[in-house]
Amino acid sequence: MASISADSLHLLTALLSISIPVIFTATVVEDLDNLQPPPDFNSTIINNCLRNPSLRYCNSTPFDLHQIFKSTIVASHLCNISSNPNCVESFPKIDLHSQPKIAPLYLSFTFFWKYCPLTILSIDLSNNSLKGNFPTDVFYCSQIQALDLSHNNLSGDLPIHNFSLLENLTFLNLSYNDFTECRISDSHFFERFNSTSFVRSGLVPNHKEFRIKAVLLLVGFPVLVLVMVVFWGWLCFFRRRNRHMFTPSILKAATDGFSVRNLVGRNGRASVYRGVLRDGSEVRVEIYLDTMSIENRRRFVEHCKILVQLQHKNIVPVLGWCDSRRLMAIVTEWVDGQNIETWLSTCNPPWKQRVQVILGIAAGVCYLHEEWPQVGYNLKTRNMMLSVDGEPLITRFKLLDDHHSSTKKTYEFGMFMLEIVTNRRAAKELEKSVDIVEWVKSNYPDNVENVIDKRMKKRVEIVSEAAEVLEFGLTCIDVSKSHQPSWDRICDLLSDISSTAISSASGDRKTSRVERGGRDRQHVHHRGVE
Incomplete structure (x- = not known):
């Protein structure tokens, strides 16, 4: 790849010339799948390292010829896509701004970033809706001077300490992402760059939003507590008043759908069922079969409100009643x-x-x-x-x-x-x-x-x-x-x-x-x- 070439232009030319046969005639994926290193590729790599030992792949002996060769293909494609003026002679920038369909593809080529060309000084991956954590492979390009990852959906912790590898980095833009807010101990990192580098990045708190949140917290929290106290008080009071009220669905569940096997008898206007409530209590459910008028229903409920107050050892405890258009019933404890x-x-x-x-x-x-x-x-x-x-x-x-x-x-x-x-x-x-x-x-x-x-x-x-x-x-x-x-x-x-x-x-x-x-x-x- 172009990273195989050194800072000198003749090395770049020599390396890129290896893949000249079809390098711009197929997609990068097809090239990676179909092209193989030429027979003299190993000697070319050795000669390059002799001329410029600082090349990144020179330290990875024995050479991984296949990965180095694939990196040359990706470099050729990426240099061309990034609109560099003469990719045979120079590869100064990676510009994938607003190309969300291919930016993740090139970020996935770890072998390329591992042998990142030394000529690359600027990387622009902004406005690509990138998701997940910070793409740490870009740290291989330690010589870069500008990095733009703004307007994406990157999240998680920012690897702040890895930025020490980018000694030449003077421009950084991480704005409009969703990173995790940094610790106070990392505050020295922000002194290195302009504040515009971190607008709405999640790394530093928004002071205006912080003030709003503080006001909401100081005012809203007590109000919320008060509302909750009132609500729970009302709920407890409501439950105390209505703990004797049973719904048709509760009684239906207790009697297994008013099944025949739970029917224990009929008494004139009523059918009597044996049931089990959700808390395990056995009950006697007396269901009234005839339809009551509105006035009789009102009197029925008033009567039941009295029955639930009866407390005597020779009177079966009345647990409550059901008052609905579909079902009228009295619920008492079951007596064995x-x-x-x-x-x-x-x-x-x-x-x-x-x-x-x-x-x-x-x-x-x-x-x-x-x-x-x-x-x-x-x-x-x-x-x-x-x-x-x-x-x-x-x-x-x-x-x-x-x-x-x-x-x-x-x-x-x-x-x-x-x-x-x-x-x-x-x-x-x-x-x-x-x-x-x-x-x-x-x-x-x-x-x-x-x-x-x-x-x-x-x-x-x-x-x-x-x-x-x-x-x-x-x-x-x-x-x-x-x-x-x-x-x-x-x-x-x-x-x-x-x-x-x-x-x-x-x-x-x-x-x-x-x-x-x-x-x-x-x-x-x-x-x-x-």
Whole structure:
């Protein structure tokens, strides 16, 4: 290549003449692929080195003839492309300004830069959209006086210390690139060149932009922090208010798309599914099938907002609700266990456990009566659960029921007590179920043993206590003469029954019921409140 020639023109002429046959008749790539060194190329190289030992390839013995020959081809092409006046005699500059299609090609020829012609004093690779790191191969041309790499997309760290190799370099232009900002310790490098060499190069901070950034940082950061605090505060408040709201997609995911295998039952207007939330919590999802009016939807949500506040050990925790046009649902905790109806019919529970179930449900009802009288609930044995710990739970609530009066609640509780004692279900709807009531009335008080669950042991004390419960139940369902007791009275009487059952179980029959009633007056009122 021309770099093979020395500063003297006759060496340059001799070297370039080697490749004269087709050097300007084909592209540089074709020349590199097709041309081979002539037979006397090695002797030519040796003679050149004897004449001028400073040539770059003279120090690389044994000679890599193939690379040296390729460099002569590239030098010939590059000299011509750079519009040098006489490439046989002189190659003073590499000018690839605004030639983005070929500039990367010539930069890739490392063998050329390794044997860079000593005559080259200027390299212009500006405005070529070059990407990547600084092209370090140009440092082989250590004799250059001018280097222009402006208006490219070069990035990364600038190899500042390598510029010490370019002792003759007086003009440098790295403007309009994306280099990494230099360290303060490298500040002496910028003293060597004019400040216009580094305009928007990324190497030095733009003072105007720095001032703008400083103002934005000093003003914007506190504002940002304030906005973030307000946002997170609002988000936490919103989540606290809406942690009980479930979307249809959440419930659909929890129930595996409301699959049949997760359907556990249907209750009138509702279908009940078992589901698992994303946090692993098992839930009971009660979906209402009929379409609600806008007003009923509003009342539904207001009712649900009350249900999620209920806290009692005998009331299943209500986790939230879903209110959308496509889906209305109530979500409660899932209770492992069986409903009380199944428990009665299959387990033949002893009298003490039956009393405890009555007391547990009564405690929940008393809590609702005193704290949330507007809440309706279902006291049918098939709709109440007995947990694996033996705790009875009210699990279903009556929504949008304007007629669930205190009288009706008392009536339902009376029917519940009769079912617990007799293990006999009402055959018809609540308002028309006179069969079990008439049957109990016809046997009370003379033939109480006939209505007590036949599977249960009928000791004298059990029959006596069962008779009291039956009497109590009949009193609760008697709405004809307004003989129903108040719920304060109901709680007192059930507390009395509880004390009697506990005493009979322990064999202690010495304390009178009147004395116990006064002492245990508040037992049921607060039993299980959490």
